[in-house]
Amino acid sequence: MSPSEDAVPTLDKEEEIRARRDRINRVAKWTLPSLVMVLSLLAWHLYVTLNDVPHYVLPGPVPVGNSIIEDWALLWPAMLTTSRLTILALFLAVTGGVALAVAFTQSRWAEMSFFPYAVILQVTPVVAIAPLLQIYVDSAFVAALLCAWIVAFFPILSNTTTGLKSADHNLHDLFTIYGATRWQRLRYLAAPSALPYFLGGLRIAGGLALIGAVVAEFVIGRAGTGLGLASTLLEASYRFNFGRLYAALILISILGIGIFAITSLISHLMLRKWHESALTREM
Amino acid sequence: MTARHGRKPILTMYRIEKTFGGETVALKDLNLTVNGGDFLSLLGPSGCGKSTALRLIAGLIHPTSGRLEWSGERGVGDLGIVFQEPTLMPWLTVSQNVWLPYRLRGTSFAEARHDIESALELVGLSEFSDAHPRELSGGMKMRVSIARAMVTRPRLILLDEPFAALDEITRFKLNNDLLEMKAALGCTVIFVTHSVFESVFLSDRVIVMAARPGRVISELGIDTPYPRHADFRTSNEYASHTRDVSNALGEAMGVAA
Numbered sequence: 001m002s003p004s005e006d007a008v009p010t011l012d013k014e015e016e017i018r019a020r021r022d023r024i025n026r027v028a029k030w031t032l033p034s035l036v037m038v039l040s041l042l043a044w045h046l047y048v049t050l051n052d053v054p055h056y057v058l059p060g061p062v063p064v065g066n067s068i069i070e071d072w073a074l075l076w077p078a079m080l081t082t083s084r085l086t087i088l089a090l091f092l093a094v095t096g097g098v099a100l101a102v103a104f105t106q107s108r109w110a111e112m113s114f115f116p117y118a119v120i121l122q123v124t125p126v127v128a129i130a131p132l133l134q135i136y137v138d139s140a141f142v143a144a145l146l147c148a149w150i151v152a153f154f155p156i157l158s159n160t161t162t163g164l165k166s167a168d169h170n171l172h173d174l175f176t177i178y179g180a181t182r183w184q185r186l187r188y189l190a191a192p193s194a195l196p197y198f199l200g201g202l203r204i205a206g207g208l209a210l211i212g213a214v215v216a217e218f219v220i221g222r223a224g225t226g227l228g229l230a231s232t233l234l235e236a237s238y239r240f241n242f243g244r245l246y247a248a249l250i251l252i253s254i255l256g257i258g259i260f261a262i263t264s265l266i267s268h269l270m271l272r273k274w275h276e277s278a279l280t281r282e283m
Numbered sequence: 284m285t286a287r288h289g290r291k292p293i294l295t296m297y298r299i300e301k302t303f304g305g306e307t308v309a310l311k312d313l314n315l316t317v318n319g320g321d322f323l324s325l326l327g328p329s330g331c332g333k334s335t336a337l338r339l340i341a342g343l344i345h346p347t348s349g350r351l352e353w354s355g356e357r358g359v360g361d362l363g364i365v366f367q368e369p370t371l372m373p374w375l376t377v378s379q380n381v382w383l384p385y386r387l388r389g390t391s392f393a394e395a396r397h398d399i400e401s402a403l404e405l406v407g408l409s410e411f412s413d414a415h416p417r418e419l420s421g422g423m424k425m426r427v428s429i430a431r432a433m434v435t436r437p438r439l440i441l442l443d444e445p446f447a448a449l450d451e452i453t454r455f456k457l458n459n460d461l462l463e464m465k466a467a468l469g470c471t472v473i474f475v476t477h478s479v480f481e482s483v484f485l486s487d488r489v490i491v492m493a494a495r496p497g498r499v500i501s502e503l504g505i506d507t508p509y510p511r512h513a514d515f516r517t518s519n520e521y522a523s524h525t526r527d528v529s530n531a532l533g534e535a536m537g538v539a540a
Contacts, residue, residue: 170370178387
């Protein structure tokens with residue numbers, strides 16, 4: 001309910017100002033970033049054309065746009081590869097992270113034994129592991145997938161573990177009194193309590209999966225495997241094809257934005273009914 | 284005075300002691316008989332072990348020594364509990380929250396629907412069955428919590444300072460309603476409180492406890508017959524009972540200090 005509906009008969013000065021501010025904010029939320037985008041593109045274009053900057057130093061927005069269209073046949077499969085890598089890595093991170101988190105909360109022994117190794121896996125830079133993986137794993141795609149998975153899985157594991165433990169103690173007591181089974185406790189109490197934490201982890205992991213995929217493509221794709229957008233980007237830089245380089249960069253960003261938007265949407269849809277993070281205050 | 288006329292004991296506690304971590308004595312030599320149909324209040328300052336006693340009765344913890352004996356059959360749905368906070372699950376609607384005791388027994392929502400609806404009706408929240416807890420006020424959340432505790436029509440309901448966090452107006456209203464609900468259900472109630480006025484208004488037996496170590500100091504009977512209404516609060520009888528209970532509590536505090 002908007003404040004203007006709230007105070008229908010008399011809208012005092014303060015409420016009027018607030019209503020107007022809300023209206024302006026709603027429009028500005030979209031128009032301001034769009035305006036910044038248009039202005040930056042314009043500034044970029046003017047800078048390049050007025051100063052005659054050579055295209056191998058900085059191509060203008062128009063050649064970059066052209067490059068996206070002309071090189072589409074090359075960029076699109078690369079984008080598909082990167083997307084597939086990212087999404088698969090994220091999927092494996094979610095299943096692995098959640099499964100391990102459940103194992104950790106069900107058994108203290110499992111947590112004590114394995115949690116330190118999950119941390120070690122996380123703190124070791126993926127760039128350092130990638131060349132090794134490339135040696136031991138034949139398929140470049142699988143090696144890259146492993147890299148991306150390692151990066152993405154920790155926030156899911158760590159957040160979900162915290163979430164599963166965060167259920168109200170009184171509710172736990174209540175479940176004990178009603179003789180709940182282990183499974184019921186997990187299904188009806190721990191899992192829903194963990195959901196907001198898990199979704200927070202998912203949003204971080206989505207971004208990290210893409211970063212992991214791109215890093216892996218850089219390191220592994222250097223061997224000429226032609227793996228994904230990062231390889232395309234690297235190759236374009238070797239050839240001084242800066243239009244294509246920027247095109248690949250833009251597509252990577254778009255992919256990142258897409259993943260963030262999707263994970264945020266999932267989070268919003270799952271929590272909007274009850275969780276504070278997804279509620280708009282009616283005030 | 285202990286056994287009200289014609290009531291049979293359902294729970295007897297013999298010489299119960301509970302020590303936490305080998306050194307903190309929470310309860311010492313607690314003897315208590317709970318009769319079917321009692322409205323029993325455990326009254327005392329903080330640290331007197333009244334919540335510990337409640338958790339022992341609920342089976343959440345076990346006594347260090349002593350015995351706790353139930354008479355008669357005890358099923359899963361025979362005990363309901365209400366905590367100081369409403370402890371609702373925010374992701375479920377009001378009626379789904381009330382469904383919980385049945386759900387954990389494997390009873391489907393459809394099968395439990397009738398009981399859920401009548402429990403919500405008893406607490407006056409029928410209209411809110413599809414709302415989420417966040418949409419309710421503090422008092423309404425507490426009503427949902429009470430509905431959940433009595434949906435299975437348990438023989439015994441435990442309430443652990445359920446109204447302590449509510450404002451006085453809401454508390455009075457809930458006190459009245461609680462008595463009506465108890466009458467409708469015909470169950471036994473054990474009510475933990477630190478309010479003299481609340482214990483006198485609600486119960487027919489007030490157990491006064493002292494702290495460090497937690498123990499029972501005295502027991503007072505409030506023989507005013509039910510139903511008790513709001514006018515009971517202003518009666519001389521009420522005043523004299525509160526005076527007696529206050530004195531007993533003062534004594535308990537004096538012993539403790």
